[in-house]
Amino acid sequence: METYIEANRAANGHHAGTSFACEDVTKQDFGTERYDHVFSNWLFMYLDDAETAKVFARIFDSLKPGGTFFMRESCFRQSGNKKRSFNPTKYRSDELYESLIEAASRGGFTIEQRAASETYIQIKNNENQLMWLFRKNLDATNAAAAAPPAPTSLTPAASLVDTSRVYVKNDEYGGAGCFASVDMAEGVEVERGIVRVLTNCDGNENPYVFTWSDELPNTTWALGSGCSTFYNTTEEGSANTHMIRDFANKSFSIVATRDLKAHDELLHVYKSKKWRTCFKVLNEGEAGQKA
Numbered sequence: 001m002e003t004y005i006e007a008n009r010a011a012n013g014h015h016a017g018t019s020f021a022c023e024d025v026t027k028q029d030f031g032t033e034r035y036d037h038v039f040s041n042w043l044f045m046y047l048d049d050a051e052t053a054k055v056f057a058r059i060f061d062s063l064k065p066g067g068t069f070f071m072r073e074s075c076f077r078q079s080g081n082k083k084r085s086f087n088p089t090k091y092r093s094d095e096l097y098e099s100l101i102e103a104a105s106r107g108g109f110t111i112e113q114r115a116a117s118e119t120y121i122q123i124k125n126n127e128n129q130l131m132w133l134f135r136k137n138l139d140a141t142n143a144a145a146a147a148p149p150a151p152t153s154l155t156p157a158a159s160l161v162d163t164s165r166v167y168v169k170n171d172e173y174g175g176a177g178c179f180a181s182v183d184m185a186e187g188v189e190v191e192r193g194i195v196r197v198l199t200n201c202d203g204n205e206n207p208y209v210f211t212w213s214d215e216l217p218n219t220t221w222a223l224g225s226g227c228s229t230f231y232n233t234t235e236e237g238s239a240n241t242h243m244i245r246d247f248a249n250k251s252f253s254i255v256a257t258r259d260l261k262a263h264d265e266l267l268h269v270y271k272s273k274k275w276r277t278c279f280k281v282l283n284e285g286e287a288g289q290k291a
């Protein structure tokens, strides 16, 4: 990596105000209101959701009011067709990226442009190389300084577990599901909680535990606090929530990926839905509906 940095320095070091660094982006401090523009390419697909949310918030804070942020990512699927035995890349949907950035900036970014790369469409017939230009709103409050969302219950902000915006009742499938207790805007934290990693548990058999790694096959399973067990799943594109897992801190945040009305059922796409034995029946149900 250092060799590339040196070559870049040799080619571009003469530009005023230029500095070069090779650092872990999740640990970098970008400062506050320093930059007019931030550019990133093929970065967030290599970070988990918790890291992505953190870096989005830092980029947002580092921009001057009215500043812009460009990013380009492979969405939905791999950009090439090379077979890989291990591929930890996250091919997120455009909806999910937009919800994560909405939540991280507390609605402080406006999407100025959204497009698929013409080059990839023409040469690779791939419409999933997506690019965004976000502009920081002039009146935005920086994420680090922003007050937490207005409480809707007596749950103190310091609580590791907050289920105050959710309730659980019988669902239409004969079990229990999670529902919004209040109206919530896209990006709002619906529920937060903690997990405990389980021993002697196989989540391929047990549908009530969480996949607690990005590895495949996954062998780490966890028990989630609060109402988290009771969220039902749905198809890509129909979800209204997303669970951001912070593996290291054994915690999660479930955020609204669209505006919610009180009593809407809260649905997210299970991370393990496609491969977990106990969810096979759910995929078959969907295939039947489409047929």
Ligand SMILES: C[S@@+](CC[C@H](N)C(=O)[O-])C[C@H]1O[C@@H](n2cnc3c(N)ncnc32)[C@H](O)[C@@H]1O
Pocket (backbone or CB within 6 Å): 171, 173, 174, 175, 176, 177, 207, 208, 209, 229, 230, 231, 232, 233, 234, 278, 279, 282
């Ligand atoms: C994590 S639990 C969710 C809570 C569950 N409904 C309950 O009552 O315990 C996962 C299980 O919920 C059910 N479930 C989740 N999403 C569903 C869906 N879209 N349609 C039918 N059943 C679903 C399936 O039985 C699945 O194995």
